């Protein structure tokens with residue numbers, strides 16, 4: 001029987017060690033020379049360490065304009081506070097989907113002196129029409145992220161739908177999918193993404209086979225796989241494995257970015273600098 005071929009691996013990428021904020025050590029997976037961007041995704045950082053010296057300085061006040069930041073905590077606690085009076089603590093298993101829109105200034109600071117801090121921050125672009133929208137938060141604790149059991153695979157649905165279970169995040173501009181998949185050895189998770197959506201997986205524990213037959217490829221721990229377009233994504237645990245599967249509709253618009261400002265033109269970028277300096281965020 002012929003079925004639609006599964007999505008394969010276009011590229012396997014390893015992250016680049018770097019630091020950001022006041023000296024937080026992290027691994028940059030998207031937004032580095034090997035993978036400059038993956039429209040609509042601008043950046044993906046993994047932070048993961050048991051050493052407080054690697055994270056304790058945190059991310060003091062800094063601005064954002066023109067895109068969204070998505071923080072998914074696996075371990076540890078991070079306090080978030082912005083200049084519009086929004087404040088909260090991200091706990092393990094929680095998600096903060098922040099639409100910076102026309103601008104916020106915020107800090108993201110560890111709420112622990114020791115122990116493990118682990119998670120991801122993804123930057124997703126906004127289309128030109130939404131770049132100057134009012135800032136907005138979609139924040140969900142671990143109990144609010146639905147989980148689907150499919151045999152020996154367990155899927156947390158942050159955004160998108162799995163077996164009729166829909167994640168809490170809503171973003172019509174890019175229609176994102178964000179799944180956290182846990183696989184037992186040899187267990188399989190198959191998921192159909194909208195055709196044309198850019199997609200990647202990142203294995204953060206264990207190893208996973210992506211696709212099947214001649215085009216199958218193995219992604220090992222700490223490898224990001226950019227997926228080809230096409231049919232369903234098929235993931236098979238090569239060991240016990242944990243992997244995020246993320247997808248979204250490309251915007252195909254010009255990108256003018258500098259640090260925490262992501263606009264369409266150089267003029268808009270200059271305006272962002274000026275507005276920030278004049279305290280208009």
Ligand code: CO
Nearest residue numbers: 062064069108
């Ligand atoms: Co930030």
